[in-house]
Amino acid sequence: MPEQSKPGEQDMVRHARGEVERSTGGGRKRPAVRDSLMPAAVQGFGVTFAQMFRTVTTEQYPFEPKVTKARYHGRHVLNRHPDGLEKCVGCELCAWACPADAIYVEGGDNTEDERYSPGERYGAVYQINYLRCIFCGLCIEACPTRSLTMSNDFELADDNRRDLIFTKEQLMAPLLPGMEATPHPMRLGDDEKDYYLRVPEKGSTAEPVAEETV
Ligand code: SF4
Ligand code: SF4
Secondary structure, three states: OOOOOOHHHHHHHHHHHOOOEEEOOOOOEEEOOOOOOOOHHHHHHHHHHHHOOOOOOOOOOOOOOOOOOOOOOOOEEEOEOOOOOEOOOOOOHHHHHOOOOOEEEEEEEOOOOOOOOOOOEEEEEEEEEOOOOOOOOHHHHHOOOOOEEEOOOOOOOOOOOHHHEEEHHHHEOOOOOOOOOOOOOOOOOOOOHHHHOOOOOOOOOOOOOHHHHO
């Protein structure tokens, strides 16, 4: 009496013989071997040839920089007023809004001799930990002065943890023409209301660059 093989062994034997069948999705089965009379090699080259006429989706990054959507959430920016004073008032609302606990803020007191922002307080220490940040944008929604916005910069990869904790100096917007490095006295009025209620002059070039990117 011939020895009975197990069901799994029968499948392996059929695979080896090329008798494998595949499902067509509707429950009907047909042989895996194509019906075409052309040799398999010619069929393979046909697939390659067809690809030559399709739209190329390969991007040549980093040789050709990637252009993001205008409202892409990238690296944060701490903006300035048109005279160069900082918009951050050190209130910590951004840190409280952050679901990833990625922001650390310490507020400081402005004095008449050393002023960084209009009003009483400024952000003395400001850090964003990009190992934690998920770029959700909740922090910029929470900021009452529009100090914190997000740019389109996405190149944040690094090979060590320390360099991914960005400091205030790294996050501050650059000084534009007409701006003065802090600390300095208020140039646009006698109190902070003059900064927040003031209508920008026509043709002024001293507007924050990153504000329009969110
Ligand atoms: S973008 Fe989101 S995760 Fe990143 S710092 Fe802001 S609130 Fe936190
Ligand atoms: S960035 Fe905005 S929310 Fe955060 S501490 Fe400064 S003023 Fe407050």
